[in-house]
Amino acid sequence: MKRKPVVIGVAGGSGSGKTSVSKAIYHSFKGHSILMIEQDYYYKDQTHLPFEERLKTNYDHPLAFDNDLLISHLKKLLANDPIEKPVYDYAIHTRSDEVIAVEPKDVIILEGILVLEDERLRNLMDIKLFVDTDADLRIIRRLRRDIRDRGRKMDAVIEQYVNVVRPMHNQFIEPTKRYADVIIPEGGHNHVAIDLMVTKIQTILEQKSFL
Numbered sequence: 001m002k003r004k005p006v007v008i009g010v011a012g013g014s015g016s017g018k019t020s021v022s023k024a025i026y027h028s029f030k031g032h033s034i035l036m037i038e039q040d041y042y043y044k045d046q047t048h049l050p051f052e053e054r055l056k057t058n059y060d061h062p063l064a065f066d067n068d069l070l071i072s073h074l075k076k077l078l079a080n081d082p083i084e085k086p087v088y089d090y091a092i093h094t095r096s097d098e099v100i101a102v103e104p105k106d107v108i109i110l111e112g113i114l115v116l117e118d119e120r121l122r123n124l125m126d127i128k129l130f131v132d133t134d135a136d137l138r139i140i141r142r143l144r145r146d147i148r149d150r151g152r153k154m155d156a157v158i159e160q161y162v163n164v165v166r167p168m169h170n171q172f173i174e175p176t177k178r179y180a181d182v183i184i185p186e187g188g189h190n191h192v193a194i195d196l197m198v199t200k201i202q203t204i205l206e207q208k209s210f211l
Contacts, residue, residue, distance in 0.1 A: 003208050005104065005105060006108070007074070007108045007110060008109050009121070009129065011113065011115045014113060014138060014142055015140075015145070022111040024188055025194065032205075035107070036109040036111060037070075043064055044063075044066045044095075045094055046093060054092070060169070071121060077102070083101075083102050085100040087099060110125070116128055116176035122179055127197075128182075129197065130176065133186055133187050135169075143158070184197075
């Protein structure tokens with residue numbers, strides 16, 4: 001009988017460094033049985049809406065995510081069954097026809113701004129992390145990323161941050177910090193915290209005889 005995989009939830013605001021933390025943990029176990037699932041892949045399918053309506057999507061609100069599908073996929077992986085992970089197309093603001101085949105692994109990292117918001121998701125996690133970074137650093141990182149990687153104008157990024165990202169963070173993301181087992185300040189730059197997490201995960205895997 002196969003053992004139940006270990007699930008690590010990594011939450012935090014946009015630009016907090018949660019992806020860097022998740023990747024650092026992932027690469028620490030490179031060569032072992034590990035996979036990463038990004039909550040961003042599980043935005044709701046909006047093909048039933050006209051394009052003009054899709055443009056109004058608030059991607060920082062809990063209702064933007066198809067948590068029912070994410071939870072069902074996570075349960076399949078926990079039962080050691082493969083899944084077909086959806087792909088979201090930001091150009092058309094809905095799910096694409098493409099899917100990604102994902103095989104079950106011993107360690108599953110679930111990363112996203114609101115992975116700690118849904119109690120059903122939290123109940124599937126063995127370790128819950130919240131990456132906590134000051135708002136001024138988060139907006140600077142978001143500015144750099146959106147201008148460099150997404151070709152956006154500075155004014156547009158700032159307007160979105162002030163009108164959507166910041167209020168959604170304060171209302172929905174920041175409060176989930178209370179559910180975290182461990183709070184990691186400064187994200188991927190906090191090597192001590194990441195090393196401690198890797199050691200803890202190794203201990204759990206050894207107890208389950210995965211390592």
